[in-house]
Amino acid sequence: MNPRGLCREVTGPEDEETLRFGARQVLQGEQTVEQCGRHDLDGAEAEVEQRSATLRAAALSVRNGLHGCCPRTSMFHVKHRRSGTLDPGSRVPAWIAIANQKGGVGKTTTAINLGASLAAADCRVLLVDADPQSNATSGLGHAADGSHPTLYDVLIERAGIGEAILSTAFAGLDLLPSDRDLAGANVELATLADRALRLSRQRRSLPAGYDFVLVDCPPSLDLLTLNALAAADTLLVPMQCEYFAMEGVSALLQTMDSVRATLNPRLHLEGLVFTMFDGRTSLSRQVAAELRGHFGSSVLETVVPRNIRLAEAASHGIPALQYDVRCKGATAYLALAREMLKRRRQQLPAHDHAA
Numbered sequence: 001m002n003p004r005g006l007c008r009e010v011t012g013p014e015d016e017e018t019l020r021f022g023a024r025q026v027l028q029g030e031q032t033v034e035q036c037g038r039h040d041l042d043g044a045e046a047e048v049e050q051r052s053a054t055l056r057a058a059a060l061s062v063r064n065g066l067h068g069c070c071p072r073t074s075m076f077h078v079k080h081r082r083s084g085t086l087d088p089g090s091r092v093p094a095w096i097a098i099a100n101q102k103g104g105v106g107k108t109t110t111a112i113n114l115g116a117s118l119a120a121a122d123c124r125v126l127l128v129d130a131d132p133q134s135n136a137t138s139g140l141g142h143a144a145d146g147s148h149p150t151l152y153d154v155l156i157e158r159a160g161i162g163e164a165i166l167s168t169a170f171a172g173l174d175l176l177p178s179d180r181d182l183a184g185a186n187v188e189l190a191t192l193a194d195r196a197l198r199l200s201r202q203r204r205s206l207p208a209g210y211d212f213v214l215v216d217c218p219p220s221l222d223l224l225t226l227n228a229l230a231a232a233d234t235l236l237v238p239m240q241c242e243y244f245a246m247e248g249v250s251a252l253l254q255t256m257d258s259v260r261a262t263l264n265p266r267l268h269l270e271g272l273v274f275t276m277f278d279g280r281t282s283l284s285r286q287v288a289a290e291l292r293g294h295f296g297s298s299v300l301e302t303v304v305p306r307n308i309r310l311a312e313a314a315s316h317g318i319p320a321l322q323y324d325v326r327c328k329g330a331t332a333y334l335a336l337a338r339e340m341l342k343r344r345r346q347q348l349p350a351h352d353h354a355a
């Protein structure tokens, strides 16, 4: 038993494969999110519980034994499909900007945990930390200490994108880190004619094999966010269910429209996702209903609840899936990944992204 008594300790590569398998079951719908957290099952459901227990155990093994110690390829072998059941698109990566100029709404938490959930489904994911606060960098266990090229070096063309990419302790999830220098890019690039297209230009130089590139934006509509929107195929907007949320999102969607008209005709809305949702308050439920009424199917069905495990996981430098796979935050982000992959399957070839 591990110290928290949740389940057995496991350590082998086979168990890592089981984590992938279990996550795939959740993502493909053979196992519901609710079932992941149930203990009082019997009969046929016991098998599902057995699988989710294995998933939890395998995730714990990542947390307990393998965190930060070995590169992906030696941790376990992951077969990537060219057109698998989860993402039937080509291996041309889909670039998703995760943006909202409002601060503290869960952009970075979404980038990290959605990235991990997609990676758990055998997608290869690159998280680009486009925020000088570098929360995504530290939230994935890397120090923003100037020891490695960052997004800043890539934007000022001092380093190639491939040189700056780091692997993380979560297999399949890589990181293009940032540090405080990135704040200077807003000023240094300001006079350049191609200032908003610097990241977009790097798409061509991205090493092959990624399925998704998630760009974690800063809390402002600055040059860094513009670069992210100009490079992206879609925009994902995390938002809290509060009264001022609508105004901010309307401004962001107007920016998206103007970026589409000027810099990036490819850009469209991935969706709005409610974060830090507290269903116990009638205010949250009321605002959620109003936002769904206003934005319709642009609002993703998955709702991310307020869950302290998400914050705890970030402080340990790992995704919640690795920290406590059965927590509500981790299962919500698995469900979000599943919903997004399902939407993409349904929308193909509309989502057939061109690099």
Ligand SMILES: Nc1ncnc2c1ncn2[C@@H]1O[C@H](COP(=O)(O)OP(=O)(O)OP(=O)(O)O)[C@@H](O)[C@H]1O
Residues within 6 Å of the ligand: 102, 103, 104, 105, 106, 107, 108, 109, 110, 131, 133, 135, 217, 218, 219, 275, 276, 277, 304, 305, 306, 307, 308, 310, 311, 312, 314, 329
């Ligand atoms: N669902 C959640 N439940 C509980 N805490 C959360 C949740 N999502 C995020 N948090 C916490 O809320 C804080 C803000 O989240 P996060 O850093 O992801 O927001 P952000 O939009 O990226 O912020 P910024 O605008 O500063 O970049 C963090 O401390 C994070 O751990």
Ligand SMILES: [Mg+2]
Residues within 6 Å of the ligand: 107, 108, 109, 131, 135, 216, 217, 218
């Ligand atoms: Mg952030």
